[in-house]
Amino acid sequence: MxxxxxxxxxxxxxxxxxxxxATFRGPGGLWEGHRVEDVCMPEALARDPALVHRFYDLRRAALADVxxxxxxxxxxxxxxxxxxxxxxxxxxxxxxxxxxxxxxxxxxxGELKSALCAACGGRREWAAALPPGTVCEACGAPALRPDIVFFGExxxxxxxxxxxxxxxxxxxxxxxxxxxxxxxxxxxxxxxxxxxxxxxxxxxxxxxxxxxxxxxxxxxxxxxxxxx
Ligand code: BJW
Missing domain, CATH: 3.40.50.1220 (TPP-binding domain)
Structure with missing residues (x-):
């Protein structure tokens, strides 16, 4: 240096x-109990947004303890x-x-504490609970999602x-x-x-x-x- x-x-x-x-891979890894494709693919978000939101809600909440x-x-x-x-x-x-x-x-x-609008690409702080279907303040689309880069993105x-x-x-x-x-x-x-x-x-x-x-x-x- x-x-x-x-x-x-x-x-x-x-x-x-x-x-x-937790790290992602290896024993005790974050994804040991989850199939990666269940939570970390755009298709998973489209198929079961509640599951994906819940996964990231838990991870976001856990930040308070570390x-x-x-x-x-x-x-x-x-x-x-x-x-x-x-x-x-x-x-x-x-x-x-x-x-x-x-x-x-x-x-x-991406960031756990950020929300991304899948319609307009706007990003904002993930302050309070934002359930699937929350309306984007910028464009009005009900398309706010966790601001996480999934595979293929x-x-x-x-x-x-x-x-x-x-x-x-x-x-x-x-x-x-x-x-x-x-x-x-x-x-x-x-x-x-x-x-x-x-x-x-x-x-x-x-x-x-x-x-x-x-x-x-x-x-x-x-x-x-x-x-x-
Ligand atoms: C310690 C320690 C201690 C423990 N001290 N060390 C085929 C071939 C090549 C590429 C592809 C392919 N098929 C698809 C792709 C592309 C794909 C990809 O790479 N897939 C692979 C699985 C092969 N990539 C993508 O899709 C990316 N996008 C993309 O490529 O777009 C196109 C593009 C084209 C051209 C230019 C640019 C882009 C997007 C990838 C998105 C990754 N997202 C995730 C999920 C985040 C959400 C979440 O948190 O849930 O990001 S995946 C996950 O893995 C997360 C991590 O950031 C990422 C990397 O993991 P990381 O950090 O390395 O963690 P671990 O657990 O793997 O490793 C931890 C390490 O720490 C271990 O080595 C331990 O030993 C060590 N360690 N304790 C020091 N105390």
Whole structure:
């Protein structure tokens, strides 16, 4: 990090695991009790909106019981103190990065605390209960849904992310299995443009071999060590 002038950090569910939010894959994973296609596909939302809303209502409510951990805080410190270019791209839909104080942050897979109008694309805060059929204040369509990027949908801010990857000189991936694209391909894009690459994860991810350096262990220990 010492010689970097521009850093892109990608985070995944592993960075929030020690805060008590279940990861997606593996034993005890969030989707162990659910079929992915039942909750995480546009077709599922169309078929059974009440089920999908209930799933995300529970996840949203659970945010009240968790706190950012040392890894989120270390990245927020980097954000506050690092004078070079920084973009933290999170795949997470929780709000732990911002609660730790990070500002140079993008949620590429959406946010639990945001509602999306499927008709006009408008986004607004998910403040009170918004059952299926809630009317969008902007366009009047009864089409508000959780602002979550489902499989087959385009993640947010791809142009901005691609631009940052093409100019960064360090790409760091933290707590992600590398199972989901396009995020899983960011390491190759960054390398293509000449960036150094570092992976921090509990165990080797699917794309571990693509990183120049890998550090294996809990994010709450390794991320503060890296930021120092
Ligand atoms: C720790 C730790 C600790 C634990 N410390 N580490 C065939 C081939 C290639 C691609 C495709 C394909 N078929 C379809 C696709 C595309 C598809 C895809 O990738 N599918 C794969 C399953 C193959 N992708 C999409 O559809 C995406 N859209 C898209 O591609 O649009 C077209 C496009 C074209 C061109 C350019 C750009 C786009 C959309 C993907 C949307 C993903 N949405 C989800 C759901 C969010 C809602 C919800 O929360 O319910 O996002 S899926 C889910 O996976 C979630 C996550 O953000 C994402 C990634 O998971 P993550 O974060 O990596 O978690 P885990 O659990 O997998 O891993 C945790 C890791 O942490 C593990 O490695 C642990 O070891 C580690 N860990 N504790 C450090 N303490």
């Amino acid at each position: 010492m010689h970097a002038t521009s850093i892109v950090v990608l985070t995944g569910a592993g960075i929030s695991a020690e805060s008590g939010i 706190e950012p951990n040392a890894a989120h805080r270390a990245l927020a410190r980097l954000d506050a103190e690092w004078r070079g270019e920084l973009l933290i791209v999170t795949q997470n839909v929780d709000d732990l990065h911002e609660r730790a104080g990070a500002t140079r942050l993008l949620h590429m897979h 385009m993640p947010y801010a791809m142009e901005r992310i691609e631009a940052a990857l093409s100019t960064c000189d360090l790409f760091v991936s933290i707590g992600t299995s590398g199972a989901v694209y396009p995020a899983a391909g960011f390491v190759q894009t960054a390398r293509h443009w000449g960036a150094a690459t570092l992976e921090i994860n509990l165990e080797p991810s699917q794309g571990s071999f693509l990183f120049e350096e890998s550090r294996m262990g809990p994010a709450s220990v390794l991320v503060p060590e890296w930021v120092e």
